[in-house]
Amino acid sequence: MPWLRDDSLVIGYEGGGETFAYPINILNYHEIVNDNIGGEPVLITYCPLCFSGVVFNRIVDGDPLTFGNISALYQSDLVMYDHQTGSFWFQVAGEAVVGPLTGSRLTPLPSATMPWGDWLRLHPETKLLKGTGQSENAFAAGTYANGFGTGYQDRINDEKFVFPVDRDLLDDRLSAGEIVLTVEVAGGQTDYALGDIGDEAVNDEIGGEPVAVFTRSGGLSVGAFSRRAGNCILTFDHDGAGVFVDREMGTLWDFSGRAKEGPLAGSGLERLSIRRSLWFAVAISFPGIKIYSP
Template identity: 30%
Template sequence: MTQNSPAVRPALTFRSGGWVIALACVLVLLILAWAFAGIFTGHHPKGDGQSVDTYGFDLSNLQTSGGAFVASGNPKDFLRSLDQPKVLPGHEMLAYNAKLRSKYVVTADRVIGVQINGKSRAYPLSLMNVHEIVNDELAGVPIAITFSPLCDSAIVFDRRVNGQPLQFGVSGLLLDSNLVMYDKQPEVVAQTSMDSQNAKPTPQVGMNADQSQPAPAASASSLWSQMAGKAIAGPALATTLGTTLAEIPNVNVCTWKHWLATHPTTEVILPDPQDEQRMKSFSYSRYLLSPRVEFPIGRKSNIADMPDKMPVIAITAGGETKVVTLREAADRGADAPWNFVVGGVPIIVVSQKDPASVLVGASDATPIQVTPCLWFVWQAFHAPAAPDHVLMPSQSVK
């Protein structure tokens, strides 16, 4: 080769680096196949994110009690429920974390703590953010752990309706910015009259005039409101039975450190392998710090000094409800247990600071309903709270 001859580059072979290009091509093809799988198989996500009529639910008997019923921007099952998760003894969490590149649950992480018949289990909010619903069973009781990140509301239900356990999913719809669930039932096949079999489809709600496909067939599923704890649309409303979900009592949201210290035999649920990346990308911290409520609500706060996104805890016992702010509960119960009475039931609050963590219960072991949430959603789903039912900072519980 002379000095002026052009350099000859060695041919690219599989061993010398061609495998990288081949692997990249395979990955691209797999991604494309995944992206278009729904088109080829006919399985399309239900719900366009804008119109409630595109989600395939029967809304003919919708009952919202004046609430704002809207699409969330995501299709049905964009967040898939976690069903029958694996569990780990809580005391093994340190060893479990040591095997991971990024720790799963640490002391300051918030969890939903559930205790039934002496058995306790924790559901980390970092995992609930990417599922919102967990269909589980604890101490022989089928339960649905539900979390609505937009409202920071955690409620656990007995999944049995008329004696039959239901499985719940995320509908992609919201009522007053709150989670709307659906019970997983077989799809109803739309019936077409003989006269219209050969006719050109008439545009309907959720269908453009130039579309050849009709709107989604109505589902046999009913819609259920998390905060209301009852069915709001669908077949469940066709009967007076089975329209309300029984709430599991004594549910708390607190830090993992607080829950483990008070429930040393607790279990904690584990994520699916594919959840790891989603847990990193799902965060509501900026939303919770903002004063703005992103979706419409039907009833505004009647207490001027209470910000919409003030974290509160609603305590229901003996037919009465008191609402306390998380800040007040954390301050009052930090140095010594805070005791007061709701509906004739003695309530005890034990808390930790930095970060604020509160456990609420009845000192005489009476089952009580504890609902942690943001103020705006409690106000939206309940009659305007009387001032003496809401504990503002530096006030006393009556």
């Protein structure tokens, strides 16, 4: 695929003992992928207007749903529908807003976003979504392949939204166009402003769970993990060369949370559920959400 460059963004997912990459070039057109990985029905979603990539479990009330795109928007974000009930779903929130399932929420799953070259180096055996049986150049015009169209983020920061947004729901704690990572554990949620963090390992706690957020490439590469390793709670630093080091054991960890060298080599961190999006969509989806402050 000549259009897939090393710096083209992908959403990465691990399941059933395998890894999978979903290029933003393709998701920019189709926005939704219904997949089944390791026996788990999953939904890969992306909205270019919100720069929002989220992976969900497709099971609601014990039944797997199949999703489509209604080609309409809610709060300037993708609206999905499920084939089984016809309910409409707000993508970033993963919440049904119209129909029989109104108020239901999809469960987000652990995932990662990073440039294709980085994902491939970490997972050389990864499976790759190639799109439909179109021309091999069908997805070459990747306006959002590794970022935004020219001036788009500035426009959103100025609250000049392309489509209607309820301004009463906006939250001025961050600029509307700030790229944030929402990390979710059973005890709560926290947002991390990626523009403020840079290339870093953030050590935090959410709902009593020790959490590490790994970021690189100015926030293009993101992932979140539990800091628990056996009976230890680890504290991480970024060494400046794309490797993370825990202070307690001195083990070297890669961006997928795998211990590569040191006393814990061969072990792995538990990946946590994330949403990566522009701030305005998260603020509308989760009013009053906690924002990380160093």
